[in-house]
Amino acid sequence: MAINRIQFQKGLSFRDFQARYGTEVQCRDAMVKAKWPHGFQCPKCGSGGAYFLVPRQLFQCKACHHQTSVTVGTVMESSHLPLRTWFEAMYRLSHGKHSISALELKRYLGVRYPTAYYLKQKILCAMSAAESSRKLKDRVEIDDAYAGGATHGGKRGRGAPGKQPFLVAVQTAMENHRQVIYTVLKAVTDFKIETIEAWAKKALDPGTHVVSDGLHCFRGVAASGASHEPIKSEGGWKGSKMEAFQAVNTVISNLKGNILGVCRWCSARHLPRYLAEHQFRFNRRFNLQAIFPALFAAVTNTPPHPVRLLVSEACG
Ligand SMILES: [Zn+2]
Known part of the structure; x- marks a missing residue:
């Protein structure tokens, strides 16, 4: 193996x-x-x-x-x-x-x-x-995700009551989409085009190629100078297995397991911090020896x- x-x-x-x-x-x-x-x-x-x-x-x-x-x-x-x-x-x-x-x-x-x-x-x-100040570049998969809300019954995903929306963006290598590099996770109030424009200007390098499922607001990434490729996603299980979104779906899946496993339920007030924690660890997973010094530097500089x-x- x-x-x-x-x-x-x-x-x-x-x-x-x-x-x-x-x-x-x-x-x-x-x-x-x-x-x-x-x-x-x-x-x-x-x-x-x-x-x-x-x-x-x-x-x-x-x-x-x-x-x-x-x-x-x-x-x-x-x-x-x-x-x-x-x-x-x-x-x-x-x-x-x-x-x-x-x-x-x-x-x-x-x-x-x-x-x-x-x-x-x-x-x-x-x-x-x-x-x-994390910025993504090259090829980026982007998707909307939701935390919290009712765990049994009721509507799931987009538009479900009590859910806290957040944005998931994952940078992969341009040629090899399975090579995942960094992620940016951002709690948002909504998925309006101006929300995505403001986020993209801060989080994407100009010249980034963004792939999304075509949700209307994602065209806002163009405000950063990024190109946007909407790919119609198949619903349900097939959609979650699509090659074009494999990186972002894996990050969302791991993240939900982590948030549910640790705090069971995440309020809007705390969600940004839990997302930042996941992002911090994920983006430093290549060098575990350096993760403690990086956190020590962050604590002394904050x-x-x-x-x-x-x-x-x-x-x-
Ligand atoms: Zn003195």
């Missing part, structure tokens, strides 16, 4: 992770290197050189005595959790093939459920920020997301 090189690649084992980031000092050193790669720089006066105040885990500028932390200005700001708890949460959320629920995270980390829940949401915001913002609105 042929081995799938992507699925069988060597990742970062939990043992190796613990050896690198198992203590508070190791985590803090990693944060210091990320925040001040050329040595400490005071955010107030700009001078170098600081004392480290062990009891409060703060750096104090030698020149102006301003006190600061490695987490200031990041999504970790104001958190009272040990850094190693954040690091393990980042590992657990990035390294599996599938997402894990806040309940599982709570068990792994030994924290309260609300703590695990907001920790996860903040890390998902960092994943969303890291993927916000500005603070207070809990009130996580509750009231979706990020990304």
Whole structure:
């Protein structure tokens, strides 16, 4: 049996992770290197050189005595959790093939459920920020998809009540359509032509060749300079097996399994974050060794997301 090189690649084992980031000092050193790669720089006066105040885990500028932390200005700001708890949460959320629920995270980390829940949401915001500038090119399969709503009875798919619509775009190699490269997943309010135009300008390179099932709104991709090839899709099972849409149908199928398996039901408020999480992991599946460093960089580069913002609105 042929081995799938992507699925069988060597990742970062939990043992190796613990050896690198198992203590508070190791985590803090990693944060210091990320925040001040050329040595400490005071955010107030700009001078170098600081004392480290062990009891409060703060750096104090030698020149102006301003006190600061490695987490200031990041999504970790104001958190009272040990850094190693954040690091393990980042590992657990990035390294599996599938997402894990806040309940599982709570068990792994030994924290309260609300703590695990907001920790996860903040890390998902960092994943969303890291993927916000993703652009697709070459050949792109595009389709509409829906999350949530009634699970039994009632209408399915387009127009079903309570469903949260989202857009799925998958880049494949131009010549080999089975060679899937990247995906972009976007929660949308509707499938109107102007919605697709706005999305395409942001997410598609000019010159992209887009293949769709011909849903009226998809002609909006032309606003980005992309060409559009509508292919009439056969309904039902036959449609899902069509060669032209194999990549996008596979991504939708995996995504639905992941969202249903983890959160059972996804509200409109949280859907963008769950989509961003899936997109972040999917687009880095070629190099599992690099996925934790990528998430670490995202968490340290993403500005603070207070809990009130996580509750009231979706990020990304
Ligand atoms: Zn200073």
